Amino acid sequence: MDVRTICLGILTRGDATGYEIKKLFEEDGYAFFVEASFGSIYPALNRLTEEGLVSVREEAQTKRPDRKVYSITPAGRQAFLASLLEPLSEDRYRSPFLFAMLFCDLLPQGSVERVLDDYIAHAERKLTQLSEGNPETNGKGERFVRDFGRTMYVAMLQYLREHRSEFKAEALKAAE
Amino acid sequence: MDVRTICLGILTRGDATGYEIKKLFEEDGYAFFVEASFGSIYPALNRLTEEGLVSVREEAQTKRPDRKVYSITPAGRQAFLASLLEPLSEDRYRSPFLFAMLFCDLLPQGSVERVLDDYIAHAERKLTQLSEGNPETNGKGERFVRDFGRTMYVAMLQYLREHRSEFKAEALKAAE
DNA sequence: CACCCGCTATATTGGGCCGATATAGATCGA
DNA sequence: TCGATCTATATCGGCCCAATATAGCGGGTG
Structure with missing residues (x-):
């Protein structure tokens, strides 16, 4: 595309x-x-x-x-x-965030939490931005796409919130 | 990155x-x-x-x-x-699929359904691929990232399956 | 046994795209 | 009044992708 x-x-x-x-x-x-x-x-x-x-x-x-x-x-x-x-090219998702999380064991205490919290805050902003779009001008395609986006962000935020504590625990364990 | x-x-x-x-x-x-x-x-x-x-x-x-x-x-x-x-650059998600769906009203009958079904099949393949990765070699970061991916694909597939019929109905209505 | 396909492995090239930068007047709030 | 922000176009360096080239090896099929 x-x-x-x-x-x-x-x-x-x-x-x-x-x-x-x-x-x-x-x-x-x-x-x-x-x-x-x-x-x-x-x-x-x-x-x-x-x-x-x-x-x-x-x-x-x-x-x-x-x-x-x-x-x-x-x-x-x-x-x-x-x-x-004609055949659509594939979606591509590039995430410096996920790449960094792969190496969370190399990072100093606290910085993983900071990265996670920043990412959560950012996703929340994106979600409200998506939800605020004026709905009256939207056709079928627009609605489908917007709700697709909302669904993805909601699922993502839920996952992040559920797993956030794992990376907090690490800091606690290291402090013992 | x-x-x-x-x-x-x-x-x-x-x-x-x-x-x-x-x-x-x-x-x-x-x-x-x-x-x-x-x-x-x-x-x-x-x-x-x-x-x-x-x-x-x-x-x-x-x-x-x-x-x-x-x-x-x-x-x-x-x-x-x-x-x-240092600050991570933003994730970027590029989706020719979603872009095409924006214009579903311009497309001939049936082709939207085909695009949707292809996309669903593709997402299913991706999901199984993600789930099959050997879990014993995975550290904390790998687990987090893999489950993140799984969560996203699961949410996506659920959304797509729920909304698929909307685009089938269009074909039916046009046939009346 | 011959043939072809696919795998390992490196490398280049053309072209597409991003990020930064330049220019320049308008408008608006402090 | 002064700076910031907005409208509006445009270019340039550099990064990156897709395709292609090369080349021998191993495995499967007829």
């Missing part, structure tokens, strides 16, 4: 600038399963324009950089649908 | 060749939260050698490429611990 396809998908929902596409990822609860940086979005939009899959209209603004508003073209819609129908 | 740090971590558990490091990712249940390709592992090991964080001994083999067995040095251990103690 490359950035070009992601941009096309976003544009099927409505016109947007590169900047707005980036913001969608951060705010609207997409953040937990897709993301892209400016360094990939802008080149992607340029290439899509060259290929005729999107069109641009530049809105000149006084003393600001021109807003380049992108729209998906019929050819773009077709290409997007085609890419949805 | 760059590839160099990951390699260092693996090497704290014992010596290994680049090839063996790659295999560890695929087999030992690490696969669900870290991964690296040859194209990043080999250069990483070269640079770590230059920096004195690992050492190499070449085992010449008749008519095969030499085995280059890497060991972590004391400086390497120190550097690895230091990188575990």
Whole structure:
């Protein structure tokens, strides 16, 4: 799922600038399963324009950089649908947190607890962020995805809270 | 969590060749939260050698490429611990599946069901793979991580099975 | 027995993507 | 009024992945 396809998908929902596409990822609860940086979005939009899959209209603004508003073209819609129908690449989950936990026995007392608590706090923030998304604008797909995310975070938090004490006990045992 | 740090971590558990490091990712249940390709592992090991964080001994083999067995040095251990103690970068979860589900209303009948079923089958495979890892060699960290993964996959499968019918109903409704 | 597939093992290359940085005026709160 | 934050585009270095190349060995199948 490359950035070009992601941009096309976003544009099927409505016109947007590169900047707005980036913001969608951060705010609207997409953040937990897709993301892209400016360094990939802008080149992607340029290439899509060259290929005729999107069109641009530049809105000149006084003393600001021109807003380049992108729209998906019929050819773009077709290409997007085609890419949805071919085999999806695998999900990838990369977790520096879990990797670090593998080596908890090497870490000094207390620091494992700190890492765990930070991670729990972070997951809680993510969960509330997911739950707060305005529900009235959501279609079937959005609902499915949002509830998927919520389910995962809930399960994760439950697991973390249940097992937190194991790493506290270690500190106690070491102190004896 | 760059590839160099990951390699260092693996090497704290014992010596290994680049090839063996790659295999560890695929087999030992690490696969669900870290991964690296040859194209990043080999250069990483070269640079770590230059920096004195690992050492190499070449085992010449008749008519095969030499085995280059890497060991972590004391400086390497120190550097690895230091990188575990500084702030961890965020987990990232990228899901072409969820992205595609966002656009389920654009897809032809039946194909959403197919995508869902494929995904469920795939998750089941991952779960059994995680559960099969030999448990006797596992320390505290390994157990925590493996059970974390299992918990997540179980929650995911439950959610998917509960909601699968929603996308079947659509096909039925369209057929009326 | 011949053949092919898959495994061990290293390495390179092209291209995709991230993170940081640059620019620059607008707007808003302290 | 001054700094911070926001809108908005863009580039660059560097990391990383996927694919490909090489090459002999071992095992299974016809």
